[in-house]
Amino acid sequence: MFQFLQFALVRASMAIFTLLTVSLIVFTLMELVPGTCAERYLAFKNTQGSGISIEDIEAEERRLGLDRPFLVRWTSWVGNVFLRGEFGDSCILRVNINQLLGDKFAISAAICFASLILAYLIAIPVGIIAASSKSEWLNGSLRFVSYLGLAMPNFLLALMIMLIFTVLYGDSMTGLFSNAYRDAPWSWDKVVDFLSRAWLPVFILGWSATAFALQTVRALMLDENGKLYVTAARARGLYGRRLLWRYPARHALGPIINSLGFDLNRIFNELPIVALILTLTEAGSLLLEALARSNDQQLAGAIIFLLTATIVALNFVTDIALALIDPRVRKSVVGG
C-alpha cells in the first residue's frame, strides 16, 4: 500500500511538472506571436472608427499588466490556472474565457473520449483475432483496411455521410443540435437530440483512431504470442480463447493502456478538421475561430492548455490503473 501511494505521488508530481512545462511552452509561443493583446485590441478598435495613439496602447498594456516581465506574467497566469482554474479574459472578445468555453469544452472532450472507447471496442477483439489467425488473407486485408483508415482523410468520410443524409433525409447533420434545441437549456429532449447527432463525429473520429489501435493491438499480440510462456501454456494443453485471454491478452493489455494518452492526442489533432466539416460548435471549431479570425492569444493558450491537461490527466489515470493491475509497475517508481 505504501509502495502504491509512493508511486501515485511520484506520478502526480510528474504530471504537474509536465503541465508546468507545457504551460511554459504554450505561454512562450503565445508571447512570440507578433503583437501584444493590447495592440491588437486597440487596432481592432481603430477599425471601428475611434482613433488611438501610442499612449493609449501603453495605458492599455499597463492596465492588462503586460508591462511586467515575462516570468512574472507567466507565474501569475499559471497561478490563476492551477489554483483558481481561471484563464482570465479573452483578448478580443473581452469575455471571461471560462464562460466562453464552458460546456463546449466538456462536449468536445466527451466526443473524443467516446470515439476513443469506440476505437478500442472494435480494435481489441479484431486485433486479437488477426494476431492469432494464421490466414495470410485475413491479416493482409486487415492491414490494408487499417492503413486505409490512416490514409483516407476522415473529412472525406464525413462528407460522404453528410451527403447521404442530405439526400435521404434532407437534414445535413451539421452541428451538434438541431435548430430547435440549439439555444434551449439542457433538458432530456435536448440530450436525446444531442445523442442522435453526436454519433457522427464520434464515428468519424473513431474511424482513424481504430486504424491505429488495431495496429497496436495486433503488433502487441503477435509479440506476446511468440513468447515462451505462451508455448508453455499451450504445451500444458490450453488452447483457443481460454489460452488467448488468460495469457497473451493480459500481458498485451499493459502497453495498450499506456498508449491511450497518445491516442487521445491523435484524436484531438483531428478534431479541428472534422469540426470544420461538420461545423460543430464545440471547442474544436471554436479553437479554429479563435485562432484564425481574431488572433486571440489568451483564448488559444487556454484551449491548448486544456487539451493538453486532459491528455496528462488521462496519462495519470492510466498509470494508476496499470499500477493497480500490475505489481511490477508499482515497483519501478520512476520507470516508464
Place this chain on the structure above:
Amino acid sequence: MTMEPEGTHGTTGPHVEVVETEDAVERRAREAYFTASQRQLIWARFKRNRSAMVAATVLVVLILMGVFAPFLSPYNPTVAGRDKDYTNGAPQIPMFCDQNGCSARPFIHGVTRERSIETNFRWVTKVDPDKRAYVEFFVEGWEYNLGPFTFDTHLFGVDEGYVHLFGTDDAGKDIFSRTLHAIYTSLAVGTLGVLISFVLALVIGGVSGYFGGVTDGVIQMVTDAIRTIPIIPLFMAVAAFIPDTWSSETRFFFISIIIGFINWPTLARRVRTHLLVERNQEYVLAAQLQGAGAGHIIRKHLLPSFTSYIIVDLVISFPYIVLSETALSFIGLGLKDPVNSLGVMLQNTTSADVLLNYQWYFIPVLFFIALVMAFVYVGDGLRDAADPYGGSRK
C-alpha cells in the same frame, strides 16, 4: 563460423581440384550473409516482402511523377495555364475510335462553349464529336526551369485546344498538371520537414543518449511534456498569425519548419535508445581500449551502426509528415495558391457541389491515398527488414 576443412593452401598430399559443389555455393552464400553490411541485409530482407516491393514501385513512380511534374504536365498549374473556355470541365480521355471512324493517333473531341435560350442563357460547354484534337508527344508549351536550364518541352499535348486528362477546376486550371505539382510540393515540404526534425532529433537525442544520467532524465521529461501537446491545434494557433502578406515561398518554408518541429520527439527518442544501447557494446569498449577518441568512435562505429535504422525511421515518419501538411493546408492555414500541395487539392473537394457535380475533383485524393499508403507499406517493410530478429519470428 567454422574453419574451412578442405583448405587448398598449405596442405600436403596430392593436389585436389577444387570442385564447386552445391555445398560450397551454399557456404559462399552464407559467407556473403555473414559479411554483408547492415544495408545489404536490410535490402535482401526487404526484397522478399511482396507488398512492400509493390508499394516501393508505386512510391518510386509517384516520386518520379512529382520530380518531373513540369515535363509531364501539359499546362502551367497556376492561373497562368488556365483554359478559360473549359471551366469545371470533365476529364477528357484520349480515344482511338469514334462514330467518324478510327485513327492510329489518339485524339479527343473538341469542345465548344455556347449560351443560348436552350441553356437558360448560362455558359454551357458542349462536346463537339465532329471536331478532333490529336494527341501529340514532346510538344512545346509553357516554360519551366530544371536547375539552371529552361525547357519548354512537355511529354504530351494536343495539336489544337487543350487536353485535360483529369478535367479542370472552377478557374479552368488543369487538374492533372496541378496534381503532379501538388505531389512535388507535398514531397518537398515533407523532405524539408523530415530533414529539420532529423537534425533536431540527432542533436537532442544524441546529447541525451551520449551523456545519459541526469541530462538524459531532464531531456526525456521535457520531450515527454512536448509529446503530450496536441500538435495540430498548437500549430493552428501559430499558423493563424502568419501575415497574409507573406509570399507563397515564405509560407512554404514556414510550414516546413513547423512540420519539422512536429516530428522530432519520436525520432529523438529512437536516436537516444540506439545510442544508449550501442554505447555499452563490446566493440565500443574494444575501440576505446585501442585508444580511439570519442569523435572517432562516434563517427566510425556508433553512427554506422544505426544509420540504416534511422533511415527506416525517417521513411516511417514521412507519411505522418505528409498528413500533417495536408491537415494544415486543408484547414486553410498552410499553403495556398499558387503553390498547390495535396492539402490544397483536398481542400477543393469539400463542397457538396463538387461531390454531386464535379467528381473529378476527387482524383487527387486517390493520389494522396496512394502516396500515403505506399509510404506506410514501404516503411513497414523496411522496419520488418531492419529488425534482425524479424526472420526468426513467425
